[in-house]
Amino acid sequence: MAARRATKKLTAPKKELLKYYRDMLLIRRFEEKAGQLYGMGLIGGFCHLYIGQEAVVVGLESVAMDGDKRITTYRDHGHMLVCGMDANGVMAELTGRIGGYSKGKGGSMHMFSKERDFYGGHGIVGANVPLGAGLAFSDMYKGNRNVTFTYFGDGAANQGQVYETYNMAELWKLPVIFVIENNQYAMGTSVKRATKSSSFWERGTAFSIPGEQVDGMDVLAVRAAGQKAVKHCRDGKGPYILEIMTYRYRGHSMSDPAKYRTRDEVQKIREERDAIEQVRGRLLDAGATEAELKAIDKDIKDIVNASADFARESPEPDPAELWTDITVSA
Amino acid sequence: MATEILMPALSPTMEEGTLAKWLVKEGDSVSAGDIMAEIETDKATMEFEAADDGVVGRILVAEGTEAVKVNTPIAVIVEEGESASDIEAPAAPVAAQEAEEIPSTPEVVVDGPPAQPTVDRAPDYPEGTEMVSTTVRDALRDAIAEEMRADDTVFIMGEEVAEYQGAYKITQGILEEFGARRVIDTPITEHGFAGLGVGASWGGLKPIVEFMTWNFAMQAIDHIINSAAKTLYMSGGQMGSPIVFRGPNGAAARVAAQHSQDYAAWYASVPGLKVAQPFSAADAKGLLKTAIRDPNPVVFLENEILYGRAFDVPKLDDFTIPFGKARVWREGSDVTLVSWGIGMSHTLEAADELAMDGISAEIIDIRTLRPLDMETVIESVKKTNRCVTVEEAWPVASMSDHIGSEIMREAFDYLDAPVLKCTGKDVPMPYAANLERLALTSVKEVIDAVRAVTYR
Numbered sequence: 096m097a098a099r100r101a102t103k104k105l106t107a108p109k110k111e112l113l114k115y116y117r118d119m120l121l122i123r124r125f126e127e128k129a130g131q132l133y134g135m136g137l138i139g140g141f142c143h144l145y146i147g148q149e150a151v152v153v154g155l156e157s158v159a160m161d162g163d164k165r166i167t168t169y170r171d172h173g174h175m176l177v178c179g180m181d182a183n184g185v186m187a188e189l190t191g192r193i194g195g196y197s198k199g200k201g202g203s204m205h206m207f208s209k210e211r212d213f214y215g216g217h218g219i220v221g222a223n224v225p226l227g228a229g230l231a232f233s234d235m236y237k238g239n240r241n242v243t244f245t246y247f248g249d250g251a252a253n254q255g256q257v258y259e260t261y262n263m264a265e266l267w268k269l270p271v272i273f274v275i276e277n278n279q280y281a282m283g284t285s286v287k288r289a290t291k292s293s294s295f296w297e298r299g300t301a302f303s304i305p306g307e308q309v310d311g312m313d314v315l316a317v318r319a320a321g322q323k324a325v326k327h328c329r330d331g332k333g334p335y336i337l338e339i340m341t342y343r344y345r346g347h348s349m350s351d352p353a354k355y356r357t358r359d360e361v362q363k364i365r366e367e368r369d370a371i372e373q374v375r376g377r378l379l380d381a382g383a384t385e386a387e388l389k390a391i392d393k394d395i396k397d398i399v400n401a402s403a404d405f406a407r408e409s410p411e412p413d414p415a416e417l418w419t420d421i422t423v424s425a
Numbered sequence: 426m427a428t429e430i431l432m433p434a435l436s437p438t439m440e441e442g443t444l445a446k447w448l449v450k451e452g453d454s455v456s457a458g459d460i461m462a463e464i465e466t467d468k469a470t471m472e473f474e475a476a477d478d479g480v481v482g483r484i485l486v487a488e489g490t491e492a493v494k495v496n497t498p499i500a501v502i503v504e505e506g507e508s509a510s511d512i513e514a515p516a517a518p519v520a521a522q523e524a525e526e527i528p529s530t531p532e533v534v535v536d537g538p539p540a541q542p543t544v545d546r547a548p549d550y551p552e553g554t555e556m557v558s559t560t561v562r563d564a565l566r567d568a569i570a571e572e573m574r575a576d577d578t579v580f581i582m583g584e585e586v587a588e589y590q591g592a593y594k595i596t597q598g599i600l601e602e603f604g605a606r607r608v609i610d611t612p613i614t615e616h617g618f619a620g621l622g623v624g625a626s627w628g629g630l631k632p633i634v635e636f637m638t639w640n641f642a643m644q645a646i647d648h649i650i651n652s653a654a655k656t657l658y659m660s661g662g663q664m665g666s667p668i669v670f671r672g673p674n675g676a677a678a679r680v681a682a683q684h685s686q687d688y689a690a691w692y693a694s695v696p697g698l699k700v701a702q703p704f705s706a707a708d709a710k711g712l713l714k715t716a717i718r719d720p721n722p723v724v725f726l727e728n729e730i731l732y733g734r735a736f737d738v739p740k741l742d743d744f745t746i747p748f749g750k751a752r753v754w755r756e757g758s759d760v761t762l763v764s765w766g767i768g769m770s771h772t773l774e775a776a777d778e779l780a781m782d783g784i785s786a787e788i789i790d791i792r793t794l795r796p797l798d799m800e801t802v803i804e805s806v807k808k809t810n811r812c813v814t815v816e817e818a819w820p821v822a823s824m825s826d827h828i829g830s831e832i833m834r835e836a837f838d839y840l841d842a843p844v845l846k847c848t849g850k851d852v853p854m855p856y857a858a859n860l861e862r863l864a865l866t867s868v869k870e871v872i873d874a875v876r877a878v879t880y881r
Contacts, residue, residue, distance in 0.1 A: 127457050131476040134433025136495060141437070146458070164628070198661035205659035214627055214664070219651050225617045226652055229624020236580070236606070236630055259617025266612070344458060345474075350436035352469035358460070365458070420662035421696050423720040 105315035109381040115157070115314045116374045117391050119149035122173040123371060124399045125182060126345075129172065129189055129203075132403060133349045138189045142203045145173035147344035150370035151276050152177050154317025155244055155337075158325050162239065166214040166227040167246035169204035170276075170343075174246065178211045182398055186406035194409030198416055221254030223247060224273070228260045231271035231334075242270045242328040250281025252295045261302040261334070268333035272324045273299070275338040276311070282347040283355040296338035306336025312368040315377075342368075427482055427507070430500040432493045435464060435471045442466045443491045444499060453481045455502070462488075462499070479504055549711060549739070549746050556737035564706035564738055565595050565727065568713035569633060571743070573603050576631065579717055582609040582618060583635030583672075592637045593673060593732055619645030619670070623652045623722075626668040631717060636672035639688050639726060646691075653722035654697030669716045671725035674702070675767060675817050676854055676865060678730065685854035687818035689766070690827075692724040693794035699748055700794040702726040704769035706736035708792055711746030719748070728767045749796035753805070757787035760875050761805040763828055764815040765791045768866070771847070772815045775871035784879055794824055802828065803835045810841040811878040815871055820848040842878035847871050 107115075126144040133142050145152075148170075156177045159165070167174045175185050180196065188195025188206050196206045204218040214230060217223040227245025234241040251257060252275050264271050275295045279286050292298060296306035305327065309320040317339060324335040342364045346353045353361075378388065432442065443465040449455055455475040462473045482503035486493055493499065559567070573579045580603075585592045587600040587610040600608040611618040615636065622632040636642040642649065653666040675687035692700045699721050703709040709727070716723040738744075754769075755776060764772040769790050776786040787805050791798060806812050812832055814825035825846035832844050847866040854864055 123457075127476050130474070134435070134473075135431055136434045139437060166624075196661065197659055197663075200661055201659040207656070207660035207664050209660075209663050214624075215656070215660075217652075219647055222620060222647060222652055225620025225648070226624035226627070228617075229621040229626070230628045231624075232621060233625045233628020233630045236625070236628075256616045256620060259612075259614040260621065262612055263614065263617060263621060267609075346471075350439075350466070350468065350471075352471045354469070358472075420658045420660075422699065423657060423662075423665045 105313070105319060106377070107315055107318075109378065109383060111157075112374055112378050112381060113383070113391070115153050116371065116378060116388070117395065118153045118156070118177050119314065119371045119374065120391065120395045121176055121182070121398065122149045122153070124395050125176060125186070125402065126172060128399045128403050129186065130345070130349065132186075132190065132406070137407060138203070139191065140202055141169065142189065142349045143170040143347065144345040144349075145170055145343070147364070147370075148276060148278060148311065148341045149173060150314040150317055151274070151311045151339045151341050152246070154314045155274060155321045157318050158321040159244065160241070162212065162241040164212045164214060164227075164230045164234070164241065164243040165246070166223045166230060166243065167216065168220065168223060168248060168251065169216070169218050170248070171204070171206060171216045175206060175208070175213055175216075178208075178213050180208050180211050180213060182402040183405040186402035187409045190406040190409070191411065192406060192409035193412045193416070194405060198420075199412045200416065200420065221247065221251040221256050224251065224254070224257045225260045228264045228269050228271050231264070231269040232267070234270055235267070240270075240329045242272055242325055244272050244274055246274045246276055248281065249275060249277040249279065249286050249295060250284070250289070252277075252298075253281075253289060258298070258302075261299060261304055264334040265302045265304050268331060270328040270331075271334045272321075272328060273304075273306075273334060273336045275336065276341055277338055278341050278343045280343070280347070280355065283351070285355065294338060296336045299336040304334050304336055306338065308338045308340060311339035311341030312364075312370045312373065314370055314374055428477065428479065428502045429498040430461070430502060432486070432495050432497045432499050433464070433473055434495045435466045435473070436468055439466045439495060441492045441494045444486050444488055444493050445470060447484060447488045449481050451481050451484055454505070455479060455481060475502070477502065480507070482507070549707065549752070550741060550744060555740040557740050558735045559706045559710075559738040560733055560735050561706045561709045561727070562593070562595055562732040564710035564736075565713055566597055566599065568710045568717070569596065570599060570602065572714055572717040573599070573607060578629065579631045579633065580607040580609065581633040581635060582611055582622060584611055584613055584637050586610060586635050591635075593729060595635070595732070615641050615644040616648070619648040620652060622668055623648050623666055626653070626666045626722075627656075627664055631667050633669045633671060633717060636670065638684060638729075639672050639674040640684050640686055642670065642672070642688075649692070649698070649722070649724065650695055654695050657721070658697060665720045666722045667720045669713075669723045669725055671713070671716075672727060673729040673732070674726035675728055676849075676861070679856060679858065679861060681856040682853035687766075687816070687849065689726060689794055689816060689818045690823050692726070693797075693824055693827075695795075697722065698795060699723045700726065701748065701792065702766040702794055703792055704731065704766055704790055706734070707738045707744075708746060708752065708790070710738055711744050712748070712792065714743075714745045715748060718745075726766065731767055746792070748793045749798050750793075751789050751791045751798035751801040753801065754788040754790055755786070757785035757809065759785045759809055759879055760811040760813060761787045761789060761802065761809045762813050762815060762871070762875070763789050763791060763802055765794065766817070768815040768817055771866060771868050771871050774868045775875065778868070778872055779875055782881075784875060784881060786875065797828075799828070799831050799835070803832065806832055806836045807839045810839050812840075812844045813847065813871065813874045813878060814844065815847045815866060817849045817865055820846065820851050823848055842880070845874040845878055847874050
């Protein structure tokens with residue numbers, strides 16, 4: 096793993112740490128529950144879990160302001176939960192019910208919330224990158240200071256359209272932060288079996304886009320890098336690349352036998368570098384009590400269980416929904 | 426409280442599996458994420474993780490058991506402090522209930538969308554309107570300029586649209602009037618700028634994305650279809666894509682296979698898109714203005730050969746034509762000719778020749794392929810009892826095929842002859858002048874088809 100170890104110097108007030116702990120835990124418990132519902136046949140198709148990568152989106156959301164936009168790939172549940180979308184609506188979309196964000200018509204990979212400036216949830220690897228630059232273009236056109244967080248993986252980072260987008264983004268100084276969530280496996284292909292490049296952020300230098308590699312298991316390191324990137328964009332200096340070194344504990348999707356890596360590799364990262372455990376340690380150092388953290392755990396468990404109940408009880412969409420939302424009436 | 430662990434479905438198609446190996450035993454503590462068992466699915470051996478913290482209270486299915494149905498209880502987890510002996514006998518019906526809860530496919534058969542409202546029969550503009558002879562090129566430019574004047578969120582981007590004034594001069598003078606903020610030259614990056622345009626449409630703008638030709642849009646087709654056309658549906662109606670993709674489509678002259686494809690049927694087959702393929706300058710103008718205002722993604726198929734052709738265009742401050750409204754160019758009684766785009770050239774010429782032989786053709790320009798005004802076509806076929814379609818695209822899975830099948834469905838009893846189609850030939854476009862002529866449809870082919878269906 097090329098990322099730096101958690102920087103001991105980084106600290107944050109207890110109140111802030113509590114929020115990160117809570118947000119990351121919400122993602123993890125939600126995803127575990129989704130995995131469970133998938134196993135029970137309540138969630139179908141493809142379901143990609145974010146477990147292990149929680150610090151990436153939690154760290155970056157902590158530097159977002161009102162009106163900032165975000166767009167990501169199909170591994171999108173965590174992004175939705177942290178940008179303020181309702182857990183019930185997300186879980187009910189996973190089960191394909193009318194109470195879901197897309198009325199059950201999008202599923203795990205295709206969810207949106209215009210209200211929360213969440214622009215998907217995209218199933219085509221790499222396609223969300225120019226789409227994110229287009230969102231940033233709309234903010235530049237309107238002359239506001241908003242930025243767009245455009246998340247993609249190390250797999251997508253080898254797609255041609257990413258580089259078409261880098262070229263235009265720097266040419267037109269678009270306020271877009273390209274967030275490469277480098278979890279080191281494009282489905283089952285490790286980074287070193289897919290490219291001879293030693294890093295992804297450095298490819299931006301060919302287009303004059305600055306960037307850096309960040310320890311994605313340390314939410315404070317992600318936050319610090321995010322602050323820098325956001326400032327660069329809001330100052331009108333154009334795009335910025337964050338290559339965030341992270342790790343997914345689960346398979347690529349639910350039907351991944353994970354034969355491309357060892358169990359020890361996963362276990363080692365879980366034990367030594369887990370993002371939630373790191374924040375938990377910092378919280379205990381900052382004087383938080385076990386009881387305080389346990390209360391959060393319980394709270395999160397209740398939210399997640401309620402979302403699962405909602406997602407099972409919400410009815411399937413009415414058959415008439417088959418024919419709605421194809422076009423908007425002019 | 427004891428929680429039953431059920432045999433998981435580990436792939437979209439798995440119904441049962443083999444419990445290959447337990448990695449925990451009764452009495453072991455487990456944390457969420459710990460691997461409990463290895464399960465063989467129909468595809469692979471998978472690890473099965475604990476979803477919650479607890480203690481393995483009881484293992485219900487021994488390792489090595491084959492054909493364990495999904496949702497069968499395989500173990501019981503108890504909370505720390507509880508003992509396995511607290512567990513009552515596992516209630517098998519739990520699994521059954523669970524299975525019942527999985528809703529089945531609704532039995533209601535929905536075989537088509539709700540009926541469309543009756544089409545608009547009003548003329549496109551009031552009688553007596555002053556007409557100005559205008560080329561298709563200028564009509565398109567006027568449409569873009571008028572809409573850009575009316576709405577600051579409209580902008581145009583593409584290769585050579587600004588300083589070069591348009592590869593085919595459609596955007597002549599647009600940069601001078603609207604400036605570089607709204608008239609944007611792109612690098613040669615179809616895939617990238619099509620995606621960027623769709624993103625901008627979600628951000629509240631109304632992009633006009635020009636493809637130098639539609640042939641190059643094959644590099645961008647993922648964004649036209651997966652990103653633009655499908656998002657409204659996938660978002661449950663939250664997010665539409667108000668964007669126009671436009672440019673010349675189909676054969677020009679002697680540019681051969683890679684530059685000569687007509688994409689009518691490709692895009693017309695996609696729910697979520699609207700597709701226009703105008704012939705006249707008035708239609709080009711009125712439909713493009715409508716396209717720019719439309720809240721949906723529109724594919725606007727122009728034609729290089731038609732760009733320089735002049736037609737009368739009504740002199741009106743704000744002339745628009747609704748989508749889904751065919752234009753009856755000429756009324757007739759012996760045969761219905763259905764065409765669009767440059768196919769109309771052959772059609773009109775053929776009809777003139779046929780008229781001299783006393784064959785009266787009704788000519789319908791459908792103008793927009795999606796939505797498609799079949800009602801006007803069907804009404805006409807009920808009157809003439811014969812139909813020939815004319816287009817330049819390939820014959821297999823063509824718009825003509827679709828129109829023919831709709832006529833069969835709606836007006837079979839009225840037909841006195843099979844519906845015939847005049848199309849491009851089923852070959853890549855050749856370069857040699859004589860072969861190119863043979864590859865396209867022609868006035869003669871239209872006349873021959875009409876003679877065949879009228880038996881004259």
